[in-house]
Amino acid sequence: MNAPLIDIDNISFEYEQTKALENISLAVEEGDFLAILGPNGSGKSTLLKIMLGLIKPTKGEIRLFGVDAKNFKKREWIGYVSQKSNSFNSGFPATVEEVVAGGLVKKTGLFRRLPKTAKANVKEALEAVGMEAFLDNRMNELSGGQQQRVFIARALVAQPKVLILDEPTVGIDHRNVQSFYNMLASLNRDKDITLVLVTHDVDTVTDRITHVACLNQTIHFHGFKNQLHTMSDEQREAWYGHSVRKIHHIGGSHSHD
Numbered sequence: 001m002n003a004p005l006i007d008i009d010n011i012s013f014e015y016e017q018t019k020a021l022e023n024i025s026l027a028v029e030e031g032d033f034l035a036i037l038g039p040n041g042s043g044k045s046t047l048l049k050i051m052l053g054l055i056k057p058t059k060g061e062i063r064l065f066g067v068d069a070k071n072f073k074k075r076e077w078i079g080y081v082s083q084k085s086n087s088f089n090s091g092f093p094a095t096v097e098e099v100v101a102g103g104l105v106k107k108t109g110l111f112r113r114l115p116k117t118a119k120a121n122v123k124e125a126l127e128a129v130g131m132e133a134f135l136d137n138r139m140n141e142l143s144g145g146q147q148q149r150v151f152i153a154r155a156l157v158a159q160p161k162v163l164i165l166d167e168p169t170v171g172i173d174h175r176n177v178q179s180f181y182n183m184l185a186s187l188n189r190d191k192d193i194t195l196v197l198v199t200h201d202v203d204t205v206t207d208r209i210t211h212v213a214c215l216n217q218t219i220h221f222h223g224f225k226n227q228l229h230t231m232s233d234e235q236r237e238a239w240y241g242h243s244v245r246k247i248h249h250i251g252g253s254h255s256h257d
């Protein structure tokens with residue numbers, strides 16, 4: 001069996017005053033569509049920053065594609081769509097093509113004019129997120145959900161093997177959330193892209209995911225989504241307090257109304 005694409009081994013992280021993560025072990029295998037779920041302040045962003053190599057754990061090891069993160073050179077294999085993408089400056093007059101082509105810089109460096117191959121790559125990335133018809137539109141002409149798809153295309157154009165998405169449905173109209181998740185599921189299934197998404201919003205997370213990790217400083221559950229019901233009430237409460245409601249829709253049969 002291949003090494004996990006992301007292998008987090010007993011890491012902890014402390015900010016100056018605050019313990020953010022404690023003894024986290026979590027492996028992301030090729031083909032997973034993993035949702036990391038946790039309430040505000042549970043350490044989701046900190047864990048993402050560690051996965052992306054932006055901060056180093058206070059304790060523990062992380063291996064990327066089987067290589068110690070300190071020695072890992074293929075950063076373009078790990079794509080990232082930040083939460084900030086959603087608060088994109090809507091007055092900025094960039095076109096969809098320009099925004100997506102910006103993602104190629106990571107792979108090929110800066111260019112003055114788009115080479116032909118780059119145009120083909122941009123088109124292919126936009127097709128993967130169902131946005132090819134909007135190539136020449138300006139970003140400020142698009143809805144929040146469409147903009148989010150364009151930011152995903154920008155990450156895809158560098159041909160990552162793993163895509164990490166921070167709160168991807170923030171700013172997407174609730175009527176469009178399901179089709180957005182269907183698009184992610186098709187990236188996972190048809191394009192073989194391993195997906196990790198992070199959200200505090202348990203109620204809207206899709207049942208298209210394959211795996212769930214329940215985070216609150218430590219991991220309270222990690223496994224197939226249909227095993228989620230094996231969590232005891234005490235574990236659920238330690239993870240998310242009383243506020244977990246429709247969690248049964250992503251696997252188990254428990255409801256906490």
Ligand SMILES: Nc1ncnc2c1ncn2[C@@H]1O[C@H](COP(=O)(O)OP(=O)(O)OP(=O)(O)O)[C@@H](O)[C@H]1O
Nearest residue numbers: 015016018020039040041042043044045046047200
């Ligand atoms: N730069 C920082 N300096 C000090 N403490 C921090 C810093 N960033 C986060 N923290 C603290 O670390 C803990 C985990 O924060 P983190 O941002 O990782 O959580 P989160 O789950 O992403 O939260 P949210 O859902 O609100 O974005 C929190 O207690 C937070 O207050």
